[in-house]
Amino acid sequence: xxxIVTLTLCTSCTGQKGVVVxxxxxxxxxxxxxxxxxAWRCKYVGENWPLEKRNxxxxxxxxxxxxxxxxxxxxxxxxxxxxxxSGSDEQGDNSNIRNKWRRSECFLDANGQYDWSKSxxxxxxxxxxxxxxxxxxxxxxxxxxxxxxxxxxxxxxEKDFSFNLQKDKYDDYVRFLxxxxxxxxxxxxxxxxxxxxFNEPQWDWGKGxxxxxxxxxxxxxxxxxxxxxxxDSSALKTKIIAGEAGSINYLYEPVENSNSSDQINVFxxxxxxxYIGNLNNLEYAITGHSYFSTWTLENQISERExxxxxxxxxxxxxxxxxxxxxxxxxxxxxxxxxxxxxxxPTALYVARVIHxxxxxxxxxxxDWWPALSHFNFKxxxxxxxxxxxxxxxxxxxxxxxxxxxxxxVSESKLLWALGNFSRxxxxxxxxxxxxxxxxxxxxxxxxxxxxxxYKDITTGRIVMVFLNHTKxxxxxxxxxxxxxxxxxxxxxxxxxxxKSLVELSDISIPKRSVTTLVxxxx
Numbered sequence: 001x002x003x004i005v006t007l008t009l010c011t012s013c014t015g016q017k018g019v020v021v022x023x024x025x026x027x028x029x030x031x032x033x034x035x036x037x038x039a040w041r042c043k044y045v046g047e048n049w050p051l052e053k054r055n056x057x058x059x060x061x062x063x064x065x066x067x068x069x070x071x072x073x074x075x076x077x078x079x080x081x082x083x084x085x086s087g088s089d090e091q092g093d094n095s096n097i098r099n100k101w102r103r104s105e106c107f108l109d110a111n112g113q114y115d116w117s118k119s120x121x122x123x124x125x126x127x128x129x130x131x132x133x134x135x136x137x138x139x140x141x142x143x144x145x146x147x148x149x150x151x152x153x154x155x156x157x158e159k160d161f162s163f164n165l166q167k168d169k170y171d172d173y174v175r176f177l178x179x180x181x182x183x184x185x186x187x188x189x190x191x192x193x194x195x196x197x198f199n200e201p202q203w204d205w206g207k208g209x210x211x212x213x214x215x216x217x218x219x220x221x222x223x224x225x226x227x228x229x230x231x232d233s234s235a236l237k238t239k240i241i242a243g244e245a246g247s248i249n250y251l252y253e254p255v256e257n258s259n260s261s262d263q264i265n266v267f268x269x270x271x272x273x274x275y276i277g278n279l280n281n282l283e284y285a286i287t288g289h290s291y292f293s294t295w296t297l298e299n300q301i302s303e304r305e306x307x308x309x310x311x312x313x314x315x316x317x318x319x320x321x322x323x324x325x326x327x328x329x330x331x332x333x334x335x336x337x338x339x340x341x342x343x344x345p346t347a348l349y350v351a352r353v354i355h356x357x358x359x360x361x362x363x364x365x366x367d368w369w370p371a372l373s374h375f376n377f378k379x380x381x382x383x384x385x386x387x388x389x390x391x392x393x394x395x396x397x398x399x400x401x402x403x404x405x406x407x408x409v410s411e412s413k414l415l416w417a418l419g420n421f422s423r424x425x426x427x428x429x430x431x432x433x434x435x436x437x438x439x440x441x442x443x444x445x446x447x448x449x450x451x452x453x454y455k456d457i458t459t460g461r462i463v464m465v466f467l468n469h470t471k472x473x474x475x476x477x478x479x480x481x482x483x484x485x486x487x488x489x490x491x492x493x494x495x496x497x498x499k500s501l502v503e504l505s506d507i508s509i510p511k512r513s514v515t516t517l518v519x520x521x522x
Contacts, residue, residue: 158206
């Protein structure tokens with residue numbers, strides 16, 4: 001197999017030729033995982049919905065099996081994020097969190113007693129993921145238990161940008177996290193590879209729409225030290241992941257009037273008084289969310305270039321993980337978050353974000369926000385509805401209540417487009433260099449053809465993911481590589497990771513598609 005692979009590309013229906021060059025010797029980041037979270041909908045679905053439908057959802061998210069034609073049954077997520085709740089559910093309407101779906105149970109009560117029967121629905125999905133071979137589990141929490149907070153709620157005080165935790169409860173809060181991790185490991189045979197103790201600390205979380213707390217960089221630093229020490233005294237091998245910035249600019253630059261910005265420099269510059277890189281049990285990575293950084297396309301590119309440059313400037317050994325995204329930002333392509341779109345516009349929009357995060361910001365991990373959605377909003381991989389495509393419009397609607405117990409399962413093109421990455425770009429694969437040498441810029445590629453490439457160093461398998469944003473087919477031929485098998489998996493308006501065997505001298509990338517080329521060359 002040649003190190004340099006050349007693809008001749010028909011860039012348009014006019015027959016104009018371009019060249020795509022793959023350099024297997026030039027490598028970038030090692031891929032850790034692709035995942036999604038169980039918040040908040042697995043709470044009811046995993047406990048109340050009919051078993052057949054639960055298993056269908058689990059297969060779609062986690063399965064690595066194929067049907068008789070070789071088409072994947074699911075997208076094979078390699079990571080699953082478990083939401084550790086803070087007790088707003090036990091408070092009921094007194095929690096100030098209006099929507100019951102967004103309230104969460106807490107395993108611990110104010111008297112120090114644990115009830116491990118709670119979070120039954122989420123625990124069902126944990127086991128379903130494990131049974132289907134998901135190799136990585138993350139636990140994340142976004143508020144201390146309500147009886148440890150300063151205001152007695154799982155949401156913070158509006159416009160108060162400080163940690164909603166009583167100052168004498170740091171030890172209690174870290175002990176709670178470690179106790180939960182230990183329980184799952186010893187009693188439920190679930191090892192959490194990672195624990196993320198903060199979520200978007202830049203926001204004030206005072207409106208009561210969901211659980212959450214802000215925190216300053218100093219408060220984050222203090223708490224991470226407590227948590228590292230508590231893990232030190234345990235037998236757990238769980239690692240801490242830090243950051244979860246609400247938008248990536250909080251990672252790479254100081255932001256005016258924010259006490260939780262410039263986090264790459266603050267936490268990973270060895271000269272910083274808040275340096276955390278020497279903490280035990282810490283994954284050497286900074287995590288962030290791609291919200292509010294994806295439109296315009298010029299901005300999507302430039303923000304990730306700034307992030308990548310800042311990582312090199314401060315600490316080239318530091319990894320970046322993108323740990324949460326759904327569509328919130330208004331844009332010309334999907335018009336923003338409101339209004340379901342189970343078709344290709346949202347799928348291609350998000351696939352472009354994934355591509356940018358992987359190829360410009362060099363993200364090692366990429367996670368979607370909620371795996372399930374019952375709202376009329378672009379925030380799900382799988383949608384729950386009334387069978388007529390109707391999502392919930394109001395917290396107080398009858399449908400919002402009915403879907404707690406049963407409903408219809410609808411797949412989205414976004415689900416399968418994520419699968420073009422997650423199913424084939426597996427943990428441990430290395431991103432390799434691929435370039436369009438026709439002179440087309442990154443911005444021009446973003447509305448034309450985009451491609452990234454990955455290699456399994458052990459087997460020699462090469463995976464290439466193409467995004468064709470145009471309304472015409474792109475024809476390519478690949479030279480300089482020997483192979484035994486090559487297969488194409490297409491997600492477009494009519495196909496969901498549909499498989500076909502191909503000759504590398506004649507490959508078609510369909511219009512408006514996310515397409516994965518898998519080459520076994522050993």
